[in-house]
Amino acid sequence: MENKTTPTQHTEMPDLEVLFDLADLFKVFGDSTRLRIMVTISENEMSVLNIAETLNMEQSTISHQLRVLRQNKLVRVRRDGKQIYYSLDDDHVKKIIEMGLDHVLE
Amino acid sequence: MENKTTPTQHTEMPDLEVLFDLADLFKVFGDSTRLRIMVTISENEMSVLNIAETLNMEQSTISHQLRVLRQNKLVRVRRDGKQIYYSLDDDHVKKIIEMGLDHVLE
DNA sequence: TTAACATATGAACATTTATTCATATGTTCA
DNA sequence: TGAACATATGAATAAATGTTCATATGTTAA
Numbered sequence: 397m398e399n400k401t402t403p404t405q406h407t408e409m410p411d412l413e414v415l416f417d418l419a420d421l422f423k424v425f426g427d428s429t430r431l432r433i434m435v436t437i438s439e440n441e442m443s444v445l446n447i448a449e450t451l452n453m454e455q456s457t458i459s460h461q462l463r464v465l466r467q468n469k470l471v472r473v474r475r476d477g478k479q480i481y482y483s484l485d486d487d488h489v490k491k492i493i494e495m496g497l498d499h500v501l502e
Numbered sequence: 503m504e505n506k507t508t509p510t511q512h513t514e515m516p517d518l519e520v521l522f523d524l525a526d527l528f529k530v531f532g533d534s535t536r537l538r539i540m541v542t543i544s545e546n547e548m549s550v551l552n553i554a555e556t557l558n559m560e561q562s563t564i565s566h567q568l569r570v571l572r573q574n575k576l577v578r579v580r581r582d583g584k585q586i587y588y589s590l591d592d593d594h595v596k597k598i599i600e601m602g603l604d605h606v607l608e
Numbered sequence: 609t610t611a612a613c614a615t616a617t618g619a620a621c622a623t624t625t626a627t628t629c630a631t632a633t634g635t636t637c638a
Numbered sequence: 639t640g641a642a643c644a645t646a647t648g649a650a651t652a653a654a655t656g657t658t659c660a661t662a663t664g665t666t667a668a
Contacts, residue, residue, distance in 0.1 A: 409541055410603060416534050417606045418599070423532035427656075428525040435515055444615060457657055459616055478614045478665050488605055493524070495598050497516060500523045533626075550645060563627055565646055584635050584644045609668100616663070624655075633646070638639100 424468045425492065429453065430461050433482075434470065438490055441474065441483035530574050531598065535559065536567050539588075540576065544596055547580065547589035 410418070424430060432451050436442060442450070448458045462482055465471040470489050474481045484490060516524070530536060538557050542548060548556070554564045568588055571577040576595050580587045590596060 412538075414603070414606060415537050415541065418602050419532055419534040419537050421532075421602050421606055422528050422537075423655095426525055426527075426529035426532040428522050429656075431521050431525050431528075432518075435521065445613095454658070455615075456617085456659080459614095460656075463616075475665090478612095480615065492598075492601050492605065495601050496524050496527055497520070499594055499598065500520060500527055529625095535626075551643095560628070561645075562629080562647085565644095566626075569646075581635090584642095586645065611668085612666085614663100614665080617661085619659090621658085622656090624653100626651100626653080628651085629649090631647085633644100635644075636642085638641080 421468065424464060424470065425496070427461070429457065430465060431493070433458065433461055433465065434484060434489065434493065437471070437482050438484045438493075441472075441481040443479040443481055445479075447482070527574065530570060530576065531602070533567070535563065536571060537599070539564065539567055539571065540590060540595065540599065543577070543588050544590050544599075547578075547587040549585040549587055551585075553588070 429451070433447055436447055436450055444458055444462065445455060447462075448455045451458070462471065465482075466473065470485050472483045472485050474483075531540075535557070539553055542553055542556055550564055550568065551561060553568075554561045557564070568577065571588075572579065576591050578589045578591050580589075
């Protein structure tokens with residue numbers, strides 16, 4: 397637990413480039429399809445087709461968005477035969493989503 | 503072949519509408535100008551012009567983005583004479599940014 | 609090898625969105 | 639009241655982005 401009474405605690409301002417990267421990260425979370433994918437694979441890994449069926453969306457759409465998630469290192473990939481299974485990369489990702497949910501649901 | 507075996511229920515999947523709201527929230531964080539504004543006013547409230555000067559951007563740009571932040575209840579507003587002072591709404595907002603920073607900086 | 613399936617990708621299109629310019633609204637003080 | 643200042647806003651523009659369609663790549667089994 398943190399004590400909020402510290403009077404003059406200044407967090408350093410992150411420099412410009414970091415803030416651009418941060419914006420890019422949040423941009424990835426700022427699309428409902430990607431969010432739904434992340435939530436869908438947050439507990440168990442899933443194949444691309446399985447995700448597409450679950451969300452009732454085109455395989456192509458899911459694949460495109462999975463690439464975005466991959467490029468941002470938010471998902472893990474595992475190939476098994478013809479299928480490719482995706483899962484959330486780490487609990488960090490889940491935490492970010494939950495943090496946002498807290499704000500939305502309040 | 504739509505026979506989906508019941509998944510092991512861990513956390514409940516947030517319903518569709520909540521995920522849309524969540525995406526909208528992250529969308530707000532997914533712009534570097536808005537992020538810079540939020541970081542800038544995270545410690546001390548600031549007038550619009552002051553923010554614009556600090557970030558070296560047009561007053562109009564800042565004002566437009568402040569409206570977005572206002573509409574999403576991420577900032578607090580206080581008028582004092584001609585000036586209008588903005589500050590971050592609560593520590594929740596700061597937490598979300600810090601959580602994202604953790605991921606970006608790792 | 610070929611057929612069937614699973615996934616990825618490029619191009620086109622439509623939609624969203626951030627910024628700028630010009631101007632409106634609102635406030636203070638002479 | 640009017641001038642000067644601070645902020646907000648509408649319209650226009652340009653850039654970014656998500657989805658779809660068609661097709662390519664990659665894998666397995668016959």
